[in-house]
Amino acid sequence: MHGLVNRAIERFVRDTYGRDVWLETIRRLDLGYTEFEAMMTYEPQVTKEVLAALATRLGKDLPDLFEDIGTYMISHPDIEAPRRLLRFGGVDFVDFLHSLDDLAERARLAVFDLDLPTLELRDHGEGSYSLTVGLCEHHDLRLGRVVMGVLRAMADDYGALVFLEYRGASAGREVILIRLLETAFASGRSFELGAGGLTG
Amino acid sequence: MSDETYPSYDLLDVLCPMHAVLNASGHVVHAGPTLQKVFAGKPLIGERFLEIAELRRPHVAETMAGLRGCHGARLHLRLRDGVRTGMKGVLIALPQGAASLGPPGGAIINLSFGISVVDAVRDFGLNAGDFPATDLTIEMLYLIEAKSAAMEASRKLNLRLQGARIAAEEQAYTDTLTGLKNRRAMDHVLERLMQTEQDFALMHLDLDYFKQVNDTLGHAAGDQVLQNVARRILAQTRADDLVARTGGDEFVLILAGVTARARLSEIATRLILCLEEPVMYNGQECRVSGSIGATLSCAYETPDLARMMEDSDLALYAAKARGRACHVLYDPALRADPPLHGTD
Incomplete structure (x- = not known):
């Protein structure tokens, strides 16, 4: 598993529940370290253990935990990069939805060994879409619920009003139903092209 | 100045939103929406193009004729604005006489930010809609x-x-008991000194009577003596000297830049004196001393590490043979008359 994924989980716990909760959970797993390096690779098993331990510690179902992580990655003010990079996908939420087809490729351009699930959007007309979330290449963790969280936060970011529904998982994929109720429901957050990049 | 509009403008606005159309006198008569945004609040339409932008390459006369001569060439320009934004461009000279895509005898010039795009996007507040869909x-x-x-x-x-x-x-690189360097560090430093051909003195120092301390007062006392001794040796040396503990009670000192026998002799004497200060352990006095053998790199035609180690060691044994608590500097005569191996 790419360190960026583990690091995202770690940051989510630290920023949402505090340092103590994180240290307590990670120490219990006895991994020999308490911090993940974003640019290193870890065994997928480690990620699974961390997630299971967190679900227990926080008293949450894994699906809820996954969705919270997805939402956190986009909406927490301390981590700007994922939100900004996704906003490059489109000028409005519909545009953004269509850009999801290229997301795995785009991510590979930035970090070549970041293994994201393939996403496939189908437009059913009248603001109704379905997003198929495939499996990743190197691990069998189902990330559909994380994608749900990301979509929810991105809709907020664009100021769009959407209804999301998780339609279940089958052998190689998960399906999310997206119903776009209003594209300009709220003003959303601003996005300036030149605000990131060189300033890091 | 002609303010006639041409059907081509609509096309240009979509395909090349950073274009400008110049009339025969070189004045801007139309500009694409993005170029207008770049010039927001500053005069653009009706201005002489070469007064709002500087043509840096190719070098041509700053006239409309000069500009039209650049037809199809790659242009390097700089805006004459506050930030002096660099731009790339290409110009199409419009035919004289008959009307075509724009004013006869005029030109269409399309611009792009080139490598300065990151700054430009920020400076001019541009967004995705300001660039052509294919850009x-x-x-x-x-x-x-x-x-x-x-x-x-x-x-x-x-x-x-x-x-x-x-x-x-x-x-x-550290000896954990004393905090001195260890043999690895010593090898490393010696190698570097040899490579950079710097002169130094090499000194072997063995504690005398240390075994008695260990035997009578125990290893904890021995450890304390070693730690004390280490501190004292460090106090007698300079920051760029190296003091390594290479064995139980054996030390090696590398004294950078020392080339005089008298100087080396003086250092050795001082070291032995300071070792002889008793160490207190649980109210008991522990007394040790030291024997020193040393050699100087400058004494050799071409210094050889193994040879110097051997010579310094030989001098150490000579010191021990002379009754300990003294120092001997290596001399080739020692080889002619090798001392009996001293016992500790």
Whole structure:
């Protein structure tokens, strides 16, 4: 598993529940370290253990935990990069939805060994879409619920009003139903092209 | 000035939103929406093009004829605005006489930010809609941002790894009991001195009577003596000298830049004196001394590490043979008359 994924989980716990909760959970797993390096690779098993331990510690179902992580990655003010990079996908939420087809490729351009699930959007007309979330290449963790969280936060970011529904998982994929109720429901957050990049 | 509009303007506005149409006198008569945004609040339409932008390459006369002569060539320009934004461009000279895509005898010039696009996007508050749908600027900005983020993460990892490496090296080069350097560190420093051909003195120092301390007062007392001795030796040496503990009660000192026998002799005498100060352990006095053998790199035609180690060691045994608590500087005569191997 790419360190960026583990690091995202770690940051989510630290920023949402505090340092103590994180240290307590990670120490219990006895991994020999308490911090993940974003640019290193870890065994997928480690990620699974961390997630299971967190679900227990926080008293949450894994699906809820996954969705919270997805939402956190986009909406927490301390981590700007994922939100900004996704906003490059489109000028409005519909545009953004269509850009999801290229997301795995785009991510590979930035970090070549970041293994994201393939996403496939189908437009059913009248603001109704379905997003198929495939499996990743190197691990069998189902990330559909994380994608749900990301979509929810991105809709907020664009100021769009959407209804999301998780339609279940089958052998190689998960399906999310997206119903776009209003594209300009709220003003959303601003996005300036030149605000990131060189300033890091 | 002709303010006739041409049907081509609509087309140009979509395909090349950063274009300007010049009339025969070189004045701007039309500009694409993005170029207008760049000039927001500043005069553009009706201005002489060469007064709002400077043509840096190719070098031609600053006239409309000069500009029209650049037909099809790659242009390097700089806006004459506050930030002096660099631009790339290409110009199409419009035919004289008959009306075509624009004013007869005029020109269409299309501009792009080239490499200064990152700054330009920020300076002029541009967004995705300001670039043509087929333009790769947005993808490029995405890549720059994504790569910068990834690079920053890598840079942080590198810094942490470097910190860990320095700590590990420090540990690998340190004798844990005394905090002095160890044999590895000594080898490393010696090699570097040889490579850079710097002169130094090499000194072997063995504690005398240390075994008695260990035997009568125990190893804890011995350890305390070693720690005390280490501190005293360090106090007698300079920061760029190296003091290594190479065995139980054996030390090697590398004294950088020392070339005089008299100087070396004086250092050795001082070291032995300071070792003889008793160490207190649980109210008991522990007394040790030291024997020293030493040699100077400058004494050799071409210094050889193995040879110097051997000579310095030989001098140490000579010192022990002379009754300990003294020092001997290596002399070839020692080889002619090798001392009996001293016992500790």
